[in-house]
Amino acid sequence: xxxxxxxxxxxxxxxxxxxxxxxxxxxxxxxxxxxxxxxxxxxxxxxxxxxxxxxxxxxxxxxxxxxxxxxxxxxxxxxxxxxxxxxxxxxxxxxxxxxxxxxxxxxxxxxxxxxxxxxxxxxxxxxxxxxxxxxxxxxxxxxxxxxxxxxxxxxxxxxxxxxxxxxxxxxxxxxxxxxxxxxxxxxxxxxxxxxxxxxxxxxxxxxxxxxxxxxxxxxxxxxxxxxxxxxxxxxxxxxxxxxxxxxxxxxxxxxxxxxxxxxxxxxxxxxxxxxxxxxxxxxxxxxxxxxxxxxxxxxxxxxxxxxxxxxxxxxxxxxxxxxxxxxxxxxxxxxxxxxxxxxxxxxxxxxxxxxxxxxxxxxxxxxxxxxxxxxxxxxxxxxxxxxxxxxxxxxxxxxxxxxxxxxxxxxxx
Amino acid sequence: xxxxxxxxxxxxxxxxxxxxxxxxxxxxxxxxxxxxxxxxxxxxxxxxxxxxxxxxxxxxxxxxxxxxxxxxxxxxxxxxxxxxxxxxxxxxxxxxxxxxxxxxxxxxxxxxxxxxxxxxxxxxxxxxxxxxxxxxxxxxxxxxxxxxxxxxxxxxxxxxxxxxxxxxxxxxxxxxxxxxxxxxxxxxxxxxxxxxxxxxxxxxxxxxxxxxxxxxxxxxxxxxxxxxxxxxxxxxxxxxxxxxxxxxxxxxxxxxxxxxxxxxxxxxxxxxxxxxxxxxxxxxxxxxxxxxxxxxxxxxxxxxxxxx
Numbered sequence: 001x002x003x004x005x006x007x008x009x010x011x012x013x014x015x016x017x018x019x020x021x022x023x024x025x026x027x028x029x030x031x032x033x034x035x036x037x038x039x040x041x042x043x044x045x046x047x048x049x050x051x052x053x054x055x056x057x058x059x060x061x062x063x064x065x066x067x068x069x070x071x072x073x074x075x076x077x078x079x080x081x082x083x084x085x086x087x088x089x090x091x092x093x094x095x096x097x098x099x100x101x102x103x104x105x106x107x108x109x110x111x112x113x114x115x116x117x118x119x120x121x122x123x124x125x126x127x128x129x130x131x132x133x134x135x136x137x138x139x140x141x142x143x144x145x146x147x148x149x150x151x152x153x154x155x156x157x158x159x160x161x162x163x164x165x166x167x168x169x170x171x172x173x174x175x176x177x178x179x180x181x182x183x184x185x186x187x188x189x190x191x192x193x194x195x196x197x198x199x200x201x202x203x204x205x206x207x208x209x210x211x212x213x214x215x216x217x218x219x220x221x222x223x224x225x226x227x228x229x230x231x232x233x234x235x236x237x238x239x240x241x242x243x244x245x246x247x248x249x250x251x252x253x254x255x256x257x258x259x260x261x262x263x264x265x266x267x268x269x270x271x272x273x274x275x276x277x278x279x280x281x282x283x284x285x286x287x288x289x290x291x292x293x294x295x296x297x298x299x300x301x302x303x304x305x306x307x308x309x310x311x312x313x314x315x316x317x318x319x320x321x322x323x324x325x326x327x328x329x330x331x332x333x334x335x336x337x338x339x340x341x342x343x344x345x346x347x348x349x350x351x352x353x354x355x356x357x358x359x360x361x362x363x364x365x366x367x368x369x370x371x372x373x374x375x376x377x378x379x380x381x382x383x384x385x386x387x388x389x390x391x392x393x394x395x396x397x398x399x400x401x402x403x404x405x406x407x408x409x410x411x412x413x
Numbered sequence: 414x415x416x417x418x419x420x421x422x423x424x425x426x427x428x429x430x431x432x433x434x435x436x437x438x439x440x441x442x443x444x445x446x447x448x449x450x451x452x453x454x455x456x457x458x459x460x461x462x463x464x465x466x467x468x469x470x471x472x473x474x475x476x477x478x479x480x481x482x483x484x485x486x487x488x489x490x491x492x493x494x495x496x497x498x499x500x501x502x503x504x505x506x507x508x509x510x511x512x513x514x515x516x517x518x519x520x521x522x523x524x525x526x527x528x529x530x531x532x533x534x535x536x537x538x539x540x541x542x543x544x545x546x547x548x549x550x551x552x553x554x555x556x557x558x559x560x561x562x563x564x565x566x567x568x569x570x571x572x573x574x575x576x577x578x579x580x581x582x583x584x585x586x587x588x589x590x591x592x593x594x595x596x597x598x599x600x601x602x603x604x605x606x607x608x609x610x611x612x613x614x615x616x617x618x619x620x621x622x623x624x625x626x627x628x629x630x631x632x633x634x635x636x637x638x639x640x641x642x643x644x645x646x647x648x649x650x651x652x653x654x655x656x657x658x659x660x661x662x663x664x665x666x667x668x669x670x671x672x673x674x675x676x677x678x679x680x681x682x683x684x685x686x687x688x689x690x691x692x693x694x695x696x697x698x699x700x701x702x703x704x705x706x707x708x709x710x711x712x713x714x715x716x717x718x719x720x721x
Contacts, residue, residue: 081473081683083474084472084473084474084686085474087474088473088474108472108474108475109474196664244558245558245575245578247553247557247575247577247578247663248577248663248664248665248666248667249577249661249662249663249664249666378685380684380685380686381684381685384664384680384685387664387666388664388665388666388667388669388672389666389668391578391666391668392666392667392668395578395579395667397580397667398668406668410493
């Protein structure tokens with residue numbers, strides 16, 4: 001009787017193990033046939049994203065007809081999580097993309113490129129200095145940037161004209177900006193549209209040269225200068241009343257729609273939105289610098305680049321591919337068709353084609369004095385908490401000091 | 414040797430009839446196999462896996478480091494843990510109470526000799542089968558600063574608050590949306606419970622001259638108590654897992670006003686890259702839900718009546 005039970009139990013256990021093994025075998029992916037192509041893992045949120053990456057590859061193939069790159073990846077929002085699990089799985093890809101602002105977070109995944117740069121005689125001096133700085137982690141470059149996008153101030157030129165105001169140019173003081181915004185705030189219309197998150201406030205602080213991260217790479221959220229800058233930004237809503245307080249769950253589409261529909265006269269955003277805004281707006285649109293206390297142009301640059309996975313089998317081939325993907329004609333083509341501001345100075349004029357001379361001047365002035373948005377490995381937490389808490393800052397329920405202190409304590413740096 | 418012979422004999426006997434005691438293990442296993450596999454693969458393995466992960470500092474990429482119970486120690490020193498636990502408990506109790514009160518009221522109303530009762534039942538059930546993300550997005554538009562709710566209040570001369578940005582109203586807004594989303598399910602369950610109450614008992618009590626309130630208090634509610642207990646337990650367990658509503662409506666803000674346990678757990682695991690800490694949080698949630706459910710089962714003896 002006992003033996004029988006034991007046999008049954010053993011058989012049951014064996015069946016369970018076989019079942020688990022079968023299920024796990026079903027989960028494991030098999031290796032694709034090798035055809036000499038490189039795999040690139042990147043964000044592919046839409047057909048438009050896929051078209052952009054394919055356009056990169058097809059332009060690069062003009063440099064090297066033998067180049068083969070297959071593109072795969074999840075949406076932009078999911079990319080930052082899935083890239084980590086993708087590299088832990090079978091057949092990890094060799095080529096990755098990253099934003100400069102995420103380079104710290106992905107530093108464990110990205111191979112230092114300095115030796116490859118030297119070996120391939122790759123001239124980095126032709127690239128935007130701030131973006132290279134943004135892609136540098138622990139003193140080594142982790143990705144070669146393909147764009148260098150200085151955050152700008154978009155304005156509705158028609159509303160400025162109607163209010164009898166002079167539109168801003170390559171200089172814009174905070175004092176003048178607040179005076180203009182107040183004049184443009186009437187009834188339902190606001191002077192500025194604001195979105196949630198720390199990206200735009202960080203562009204505001206960097207316009208005055210104040211960074212969120214100190215020279216040692218630690219968070220400097222509670223430094224008096226940074227606190228003061230963020231409080232100034234909150235005050236645009238609470239004290240000056242020139243903007244609506246954003247709601248925590250509002251995406252940037254809400255503030256963008258407020259601007260393009262004419263409900264807000266100004267908006268701070270990246271230059272990659274120029275084409276989209278110009279198409280959506282039925283008014284004359286202009287761009288200026290993010291206002292600074294002195295009025296001089298100083299930009300926060302955002303941008304992305306190509307890197308190589310730590311566990312890539314053939315880094316030389318991957319780097320060779322990156323040199324083609326970031327060649328001047330490729331970046332010029334991207335600037336013309338996709339509206340990116342290229343990371344190579346000599347390709348920047350391609351962005352200006354079809355835009356007003358003032359827009360080109362503003363971008364040139366900003367790139368002349370730019371700092372990348374440098375972050376920390378815990379920046380995701382900072383971003384999440386700032387989105388949660390900033391609502392209270394804009395409403396005046398809490399001060400920037402209280403909020404930034406809370407965030408710093410939670411992040412624990 | 415004897416036992417081997419016995420086993421062989423048992424097999425010979427059991428196989429043709431299927432009724433022998435010694436062969437029942439195989440038959441039972443054959444029946445249990447599909448369900449058991451699912452239970453082991455999808456419940457037991459992840460459960461044990463998360464317990465193991467909770468003892469590590471475990472990033473999504475890279476090598477995990479064994480840290481013993483440090484994640485649990487950190488958890489008890491983390492002020493946000495207490496905040497999200499408090500928010501979740503408040504949400505669970507208020508939401509469950511409102512949900513059951515509303516569902517019971519509607520179920521009683523539908524149980525009167527109402528025309529088109531089936532139609533109304535479908536209407537109330539519709540939100541429960543609509544994707545919650547879609548519902549939450551619509552509610553976000555309704556409750557936004559210049560949304561429909563404040564426009565209507567404005568029309569009546571009342572200046573509406575910032576439902577989702579004011580910490581006094583944000584959690585209440587999330588609860589309101591959640592109750593609207595899910596009370597229809599409980600309406601169906603409680604309606605079925607009401608339908609099962611024998612008409613003869615109610616008629617007899619009517620002939621004895623009872624009032625509607627007396628019938629509700631002394632006949633309907635006691636006889637409905639098993640259904641009420643079921644809905645209460647399931648609603649409470651679901652409430653502790655609230656995630657989508659704060660994620661879509663408020664992102665957990667303003668401040669931590671609507672940050673809930675599962676939202677905090679999810680962010681730790683998949684946004685902040687701390688799978689170990691997220692697993693420790695998951696086990697704390699598991700224990701809290703187990704405790705609350707055990708208390709409910711312990712308390713049911715006092716008020717749930719299974720007599721017919």
